[in-house]
Amino acid sequence: MMAHAADTRGRVEFRAVEIAFDGRRGPTPAVTRTTLTLEPGTFTAIIGPSGCGKSTLLNAAAGFIAPAHGEILVDGAPVRGPDPEIGVIFQQYALFPWLTALGNVDFALRRFGFSRAERRQKAMAALAEVGLRGQEKKFPGQLSGGMKQRVAIARTFAGRPKALLMDEPFGALDAQTRGSMHDLLSGVWRAHLATVLFITHDVDEALVLADRIHVMSSGPGRIVESFELSAARPRSAARFDAAQLAMRARILDLLRPAAEPAA
Template structure:
């Protein structure tokens, strides 16, 4: 039995699904009973698709991502990657969190190369892949720098490079830009899309920021809370590459307002529509 992905029956839904959530429920014990974080969530994310997930606090966004990462298991239902049931973490899924989780005693190169040391790659190949990933995120001039000398944005680029170095097929990103200032955040959004355009991967990106969700994604998944479930899925019919002009366009504003309304003007569970 695999430690990360197990075989499952072919998934229904879209034929190009890279990630599938099938009727997923996740509960957590709490005093006097249990808390339902996700309630019967079903979602397909296509091959090489960029999907963002937004919703009010407590809607289960991070739980959804942790299930795909294999960090937690569903209470019922299943999560599939390439038609195989997720049964734990695996190298085909890179995970990036808001906290950079860099080793302070290692350089940028050392941090990026660290994950590769868990593979059977020779030292020179590990170095080559690390250098390639560092160049991909624009940190070549800082490869020998320690994290304490880097800005917050540079630390997050290092974390992204570390994920890319192991060449994952899926990137799972949990509010990676949430702690950054507004200008740095916009710059890293553009950097991420540039990297994604060159190394197409399936991306699930969790965020609280509606503008960020629309700017990055092909589809925005809007979650509803208590219990967590999918409220709406909104297509972002805007071309790539995304630009500042596009961000300021009426069409962007229209989609942004549609997502905003879906997030912040939901009918509470159990209320009449």
């Protein structure tokens, strides 16, 4: 599902981005020159082998690390550090254990200057949107993994981000819970139409969720092939059509390690 014409917030651009980390022998490249544009309201997945730099690319978009070369822009403004209008969700839920589900969402809304009553109303609505009505007073330790991630999603979308960066958010969940989270995220995203950059190592997950998939090579990472998805939503890995199955086979082929040279 593409953004409506009126949705103009959240254009993310990677312009000739290179990322390197300091090593004992000098800079070690993590991501080679990458140029990529995420149009407002679209859902983009990046998939690649472990260590290919896909999470590094997301961390640069979040403003946590700076590129060695090139720049990243959101709505034309260079990313210089973390931005409250850019939401980030990791595999680990990063919830405050001493706050309830409602308290965690309320805390994230404080930076926007809402009154206490407004924050409570928005937090309650956000929790209801992710299926947690009646769970507001529970602490993270009383919630399952899927419910914790629902709180994280509610907390992020309550602030109406123009872009949402997700780093393997469902990687720690069992298959059944992950499937329900795919349905939930798809529904919430369609309601808000924030621009999403989703990092995953799961091909089926990318095919279920994304408008566009970029496949990265082994590190130092670079995009080796891109795919457009036009299948209607909602989608299910159990009901992929012929085009999706062909795309799945091609992506798996790209991710397969190169054959060992003959002895």
